[in-house]
Amino acid sequence: MNILTTGGLGYIGSHTVVELIKSGYTVEIIDNLFNSKIEVLDKIQKITGVRPVFHKVDLLDYEATLNALKCTKFDAVIHFAGMKAVGESVEKPLVYYENNIQGSINLLKAMAEVGVKKLVFSSSATVYGDKGDESGRLIETMITGVEIANPYGWTKAMIEQIIRDVSVSDPEFEATILRYFNPIGADKSGLIGEDPNGIPNNLMPIITNVYLGKISELTIYGDDYPTKDGSCERDFIHVTDLAKGHLSALRHIKPGVSVYNLGTSKATSVFGLVDAFESISKRKLPKKIGKRRAGDLAVVCADASLASNELGWKAELTIEDAIRDTLRYLGNLE
Ligand code: UD1
Numbered sequence: 001m002n003i004l005t006t007g008g009l010g011y012i013g014s015h016t017v018v019e020l021i022k023s024g025y026t027v028e029i030i031d032n033l034f035n036s037k038i039e040v041l042d043k044i045q046k047i048t049g050v051r052p053v054f055h056k057v058d059l060l061d062y063e064a065t066l067n068a069l070k071c072t073k074f075d076a077v078i079h080f081a082g083m084k085a086v087g088e089s090v091e092k093p094l095v096y097y098e099n100n101i102q103g104s105i106n107l108l109k110a111m112a113e114v115g116v117k118k119l120v121f122s123s124s125a126t127v128y129g130d131k132g133d134e135s136g137r138l139i140e141t142m143i144t145g146v147e148i149a150n151p152y153g154w155t156k157a158m159i160e161q162i163i164r165d166v167s168v169s170d171p172e173f174e175a176t177i178l179r180y181f182n183p184i185g186a187d188k189s190g191l192i193g194e195d196p197n198g199i200p201n202n203l204m205p206i207i208t209n210v211y212l213g214k215i216s217e218l219t220i221y222g223d224d225y226p227t228k229d230g231s232c233e234r235d236f237i238h239v240t241d242l243a244k245g246h247l248s249a250l251r252h253i254k255p256g257v258s259v260y261n262l263g264t265s266k267a268t269s270v271f272g273l274v275d276a277f278e279s280i281s282k283r284k285l286p287k288k289i290g291k292r293r294a295g296d297l298a299v300v301c302a303d304a305s306l307a308s309n310e311l312g313w314k315a316e317l318t319i320e321d322a323i324r325d326t327l328r329y330l331g332n333l334e
Helices: 011-022 039-048 062-071 086-091 093-114 151-169 203-211 239-251 270-281 305-311 319-333
Strands: 002-006 026-031 053-056 076-079 118-124 174-180 182-184 218-221 236-238 256-262 287-290 299-302
Touching: 002 011, 011 026, 011 039, 011 239, 026 062, 053 062, 062 093, 076 093, 076 239, 086 093, 086 151, 093 118, 093 151, 118 151, 118 239, 151 174, 151 256, 174 239, 182 203, 182 239, 182 319, 203 218, 203 270, 203 319, 218 270, 236 239, 236 319, 239 256, 239 305, 256 305, 270 319
Parallel strands: 002 026, 002 076, 026 053, 076 118, 118 174, 174 256, 182 236, 218 287
Antiparallel strands: none
């Protein structure tokens, strides 16, 4: 099967490309290199022995996107490409709406033009807004698209809706929307991972930057939440498990739109993740307790039983595996 991945050199995209190639898929990559590096292509080749065809294309360029789609007869597209920094999306909402939404529209138009009918889309648990039961557990049937905290999250909810509308207009269209929880970790080769350069926003890249001495200390945003240890709890999922979820989604894709949470169904606290990182790396990180961060929820955790029942997919790796793989990746960078 020929698969086109947009954003295939990014963090989740590159790990998925590796798993696809390992499972025998032929993969091509579209990426604008805005938030990724071309060297990742060499790393993918090193891990898999295969160098995927690469198109340096920005999805905002419709003609270039169409040309890339015309190169090969693709069976499906996995759409990762998008800007993802929550804080930046608040500062530059129009850039986010234009890039993520117009980019997705261009991709869908080009797919329609060349007759590619299968799409897997990278969505996020952020589309649930502040929903969730008292335990913070989120399930696919919950209402989405209300009280989303930032423009980045809105772009994900809006693209989900665009995909639903396209599916109504074309009964042959098959789409699977994957709502990711908190990806961490790196490929076990230690060759690809989450690039620690740039200004990180998420907990794990901040921890690694503190570990590398690039950030002087970690601030834990609040220890007064109604949780066991007072810090927020999240469903941290190993990026390789997440990547494998895309293969299961491709295998089970069907007409209409299907939606799945990709998480572990298990919440770990911020203190818990930091403790595990310190004990595995055998190094104490400089840290302090700060104020709560605006928009953070006490607990965000997947109910991932639908993916288990319908896709036969389950996360298998632990946060300890993710930390060990992250440290191997950081070791290779040094
Ligand atoms: C965030 C976004 C979410 C997005 C996801 C992946 C918000 C409210 N949510 O999720 O929309 O889909 O990233 O990009 O921004 N923390 C600290 N110190 C830090 C950084 C984080 O204590 O320096 C804590 C946070 O308070 C949070 C947890 O770590 O409780 C995880 O934070 P983060 O990695 O940013 O992910 P989310 O906020 O869950």
